[in-house]
Amino acid sequence: MADTDEPEKKRRRVVELTEKMVVDGGSRDGGEWDGRWNHINTFLERPGPFTHPDFEPSTESLQFLLDTCKILVIGAGGLGCELLKDLALSGFRHIHVVDMDTIDVSNLNRQFLFRLKDVGRPKADIAADFINGRIPGCNVVPHFKKIQDFDESFYRQFHIIVCGLDSIIARRWMNGMLLSLLVYEDGVLDPSSIIPLIDGGTEGFKGNARVIFPGMTACIDCTLELYPPQINFPMCTIASMPRLPEHCVEYVRMLLWPKEKPFGDGVGLDADDPEHIQWVYQKSQERAAEFSITGVTYRLTQGVVKRIIPAVASTNAVIAAACATEVFKIASSAYIPLNNYMVFNDVDGLYTYTFEAERKENCSSCSQVPQDLHFSPSAKLQEVLDYLTENASLQMKSPAITATLEGKNKTLYLQTVTSIEQRTRPNLSKSLKELGLLDGQELAVADVTTPQTLLFKLSFTS
């Protein structure tokens, strides 16, 4: 009878289809098993109402993720460990990870790929080993290096780059690097030169995740004002008018240590050396007692000296997961990516805010328009230097300024090489006119915050 036939037919179809899924979903390389990628396949093989317009369901998308797609993870710390796990369990197998740090005990409360026995070893190496061991077939390649140790030829090989950094300078450098890879033909951006950058950041119970398509959407520098500059205590407060326990610690770190050289001549304060911290702690207590200030503890001392930012596993898990979801969306075209910035805070309930950060028309990094510098010809070079470091949209750290004068490239001021710094220091107190600079002159500025030189146009005010 037709009815009794149906269940049998259905059962056979179920068996066929699961077999088909296994063959399609698995690779013949070692480490595959039935159903391994089931949780991901639904998004790659099935059409849906909310998919990206470019999405085409296919059994080949998984192969692309497994065999071809190359992802770069920057940072193997709180966010990095989470990102590596998330990507490995989302079908990505060709992953590189860059981190210049070694493992510290204080990492162990959240950087779960590391154990006590790993303390002192490079984060990138241990993280890669752990993932490769836990996730068969995954090939994480570690690089115990700084991001600045690599050039365009390294970065160009990746489909997507995802950052879990704890430094704004490093972010900006990465941002600049990807912008420098962009190719313009007749003023039109070649889309194949765009490498998407997913950036995550966390601090205590707060975090954010953002998606950047260099050259198309807001870059890191477009929204630099979202990262207000670090506030340092005024010198007079530290030197003669302390009020808070923090002021006492900064006094010891900045003024007393250079004076007393407690561990010998030329021995700088090593924030990771408990003996050094202990000395700073004791001296800070003495300083505090002088002014009847309470509250200096070892923990506070360490926090001030190392500029410690509190951190927990949960926030890193949330932000990394959001970033990894975006990597998956972009790599598979399964959904329209986050457009383009999500903020998260779980101090009071759970709060998120998702918005589109806008490109800045005259962004110093991605607008390709030389920035105007407005100064009077009698302004001193020092004023220009101050502007470059203090302006909220620029926030440079130690800019080196060069100009083309009489057909020759002349370094006006450079801080990072002692001999050149000494030679060019007198220029700081000279006026722009004295230095021979002309109205409309281009100045080239290099800085740690960007891998490429930024061009500025000098515009004299009367």
Next chain:
Amino acid sequence: SKRTMAVTKASKDQKYDRQLRLWGDHGQEELENAHVCLINSTASGTEILKNLVLPGIGAFTIVDGHKVSGQDVGNNFFLSNNSIGRNRAQAATELLQELNTDVSGNFVEEVCVFNYEHTCLRLGSVLWNANIPFLVCRTYGLVGYMRLVVKEHTVIESHPDNALEDLRLDQPFAELKNHIQSYDLEGMGKKNHSHTPWIIIVAKYLEKWFSEHNFQFPKNYKEKEAFKQLIRQGILKSEKGTPEDEENFEEAIKNVNTALNPTKISSGVDDIFNGEQCNDITSQTPAFWVMTRAVREFVHNDGGGNLPVRGSIPDMIADSEKFITLQNIYREKAMQDASVVSKHVESLLQSVGKVCETLFCKNAAFLRVVRCRSLVEEYSVETVNKDAITSCMDSADGEMVLYLMLRSVDRFYQQHSRYPGVYNYQVEEDISKLKLCVNSLLQEYSLNVNVKDDYIHEFCRYGASEPHTVASFLGGSAAQEAIKIITRQFVPFNNTFIYNAMSQTTATFQL
């Protein structure tokens, strides 16, 4: 031995340093005394536990009767392919335990049939009656869901962002008044004048303003601007008549608006004072309510309608001596007020412990009480929160539709003993079946809302999959909520949280 204990504490302090700066040693102690139970070691489950094991939860128990499948290993970091066929609770416990030797993990092989509605409601009732907080979490396709079920959760240390200061400039207490009197701004030398705390400056100029304005505070924008001008005129002038650089005066002007905020008790705290638990204090009453009642007594009898003085002031430009002296005025008053509160506690019943009182008084302005509706209330036709559901559905693509879809797929499971669209061939044909479930749900609760077909299709498409990244997002979110409950610091959500990984948006509903 004592020495071993000291060494262990020191190494734990190092390991947990970054989180101790958030919830303190006392919060960590609560965490280390806690025992958490996870039911079903799915990817979501193990990710939640990971974020509890790493910070050092005392113990965990996993209850799961399932055997590990190939599919399970594919999305779960704490299951390996050589555990396929083994009990899932056991396999997961091993790899989670390995994360942190400070934690004790164990497991129970017991199957919890996850017909969500049925099982959750039954389990929910048991836990409700036992006063054990219950957190329901699930990842369904690109949707994350959390439901907190706790009868009453009190929070002393809510750690508010951007809390207003408690300066009492509108009602200076006696010691503060005397201290302000001791300053003679006009008779000071330049150095002292430029290093007088802005609190003193505002107080002094307020006195001036009072004498000229019939003892009324600056009330509106115009008056506040005029008041700022009055202060500005007090800036010392050089011989040429140009104003000197007095940063403390600039600080005073900048802070006028907040300084003039009237001292008053927030409505939230007022509600807590008027809570039932506050009225009938017995030996069984939790410490939180004893303390609240004591502070209420203080407010009515000793504080002139105000809370105990908080005792902290923000940093401000001043020389050390002036700042510390002023800071101590506030601190000593706070200690005085706390000991008066202490006497009220004694007269109510046995002392609750000195540390608690000081901490309580410091946080009196920020107390929070979270009460969740039970699952029975959420699911019963008589008590369903129709208004919340209907009004949220005005934005048809918001998170509320995802909640309704989750309820609908559970109905589907009840009827068909499986979730929709698990196998490719089922996706199309399940759409109409799921739609029937959606309609019957809406009808049962008389919800006059429209669920777009796209969402029904999407939920069939998901095939009850649990992609790891969504499970991990949920794992982080849920673990922190659990930590909030355990440490009684920071404020838990109330009571339904939805995460939409498609749009990277979230919403919280009180259902």
